[in-house]
Amino acid sequence: MLFSTTTPEAKRRALREMLSSGRTVQFPGAFTPLSTKLIAEQGFDGVYISGAVLANELGFPDIGLTALPEVAQRAGQIARVTDLPCLVDADTGFGEPMNVARTVQELENAGLAGCHIEDQFNPKRCGHLDGKNVVDLETAVKRVAAAAQARRDPDFLVMARTDVRGVDGLKAATDRAKALVDAGADAIFPEAMADLSEFEAMRAAVDVPILANMTEFGKSELFTLDQLQDVGVNMVIYPVTLLRSALGAMERVLTTLRADGTQQAAVDEMLTRARLYELVDYTGYNRFDSGIFDFEVPGLHR
Ligand SMILES: C[C@](O)(C(=O)O)[C@H](CC(=O)O)C(=O)O
Numbered sequence: 001m002l003f004s005t006t007t008p009e010a011k012r013r014a015l016r017e018m019l020s021s022g023r024t025v026q027f028p029g030a031f032t033p034l035s036t037k038l039i040a041e042q043g044f045d046g047v048y049i050s051g052a053v054l055a056n057e058l059g060f061p062d063i064g065l066t067a068l069p070e071v072a073q074r075a076g077q078i079a080r081v082t083d084l085p086c087l088v089d090a091d092t093g094f095g096e097p098m099n100v101a102r103t104v105q106e107l108e109n110a111g112l113a114g115c116h117i118e119d120q121f122n123p124k125r126c127g128h129l130d131g132k133n134v135v136d137l138e139t140a141v142k143r144v145a146a147a148a149q150a151r152r153d154p155d156f157l158v159m160a161r162t163d164v165r166g167v168d169g170l171k172a173a174t175d176r177a178k179a180l181v182d183a184g185a186d187a188i189f190p191e192a193m194a195d196l197s198e199f200e201a202m203r204a205a206v207d208v209p210i211l212a213n214m215t216e217f218g219k220s221e222l223f224t225l226d227q228l229q230d231v232g233v234n235m236v237i238y239p240v241t242l243l244r245s246a247l248g249a250m251e252r253v254l255t256t257l258r259a260d261g262t263q264q265a266a267v268d269e270m271l272t273r274a275r276l277y278e279l280v281d282y283t284g285y286n287r288f289d290s291g292i293f294d295f296e297v298p299g300l301h302r
Pocket residue numbers: 049050051052053062089125126127128213215216218239240
């Protein structure tokens with residue numbers, strides 16, 4: 001009830017353990033605290049908090065318009081409703097290395113298990129679009145080093161994302177990933193890999209966990225969990241899947257409502273009131289209230 005009872009430190013340890021388990025863990029992207037509960041119910045390993053979703057939900061494109069307080073607040077709202085570890089997209093770290101340091105500390109305070117920081121220029125772009133730009137190696141290394149030094153919990157995961165593959169090719173991406181690991185990255189997010197052999201090459205290049213981004217309509221095919229496990233990927237994210245699905249459903253019901261003058265034909269596709277209450281643990285809250293108010297104090301009602 002209210003908040004998760006698992007501490008951020010325990011979630012970070014759990015994330016570290018799952019990343020060294022040899023199993024490929026799945027982190028669907030939550031887009032609200034409530035949708036986070038659906039992810040946990042299905043038995044997923046953790047929750048991803050996407051920068052694109054955060055920006056899009058505010059009605060913005062994903063071009064670096066969101067600011068650290070907004071991201072930390074939303075990520076914290078999501079992290080606090082679940083016992084699962086949450087990994088948040090910290091874009092470029094929101095500024096210079098000093099800003100990156102503050103970003104990491106704010107995200108630690110918000111209860112996140114880790115974050116990823118990318119080597120794009122600001123204004124950034126979706127990693128699966130053409131026309132993005134990356135910063136030079138020195139700048140990228142400084143961002144990651146600042147992040148690694150700033151954390152107070154040594155288990156907070158600092159993941160470095162490199163967007164170099166889409167700009168200078170695979171060899172440049174593996175070289176950059178190695179340098180980012182030397183700078184203190186605990187894990188690597190190689191963005192926009194073209195196929196499974198590219199994940200294999202990244203796997204061979206670094207000895208830290210690697211992430212696969214299975215975003216729809218992007219540069220990579222939607223590989224299965226088994227395929228990604230076979231090439232040694234440690235974590236898979238599905239960043240925008242829930243947002244796209246929810247918006248698809250919303251668009252359909254609005255079309256029905258507009259056409260029919262009633263939503264009746266769409267009711268069967270909706271989450272029922274009972275199921276919604278179950279998700280928000282309505283009865284748990286009621287029980288709490290009765291526990292507090294249904295007691296007798298001798299003499300009180302005389
Ligand atoms: C992973 C990502 O950074 C995100 O913000 O979720 C995006 C996802 C997307 O735009 O599909 C990305 O740059 O890949």
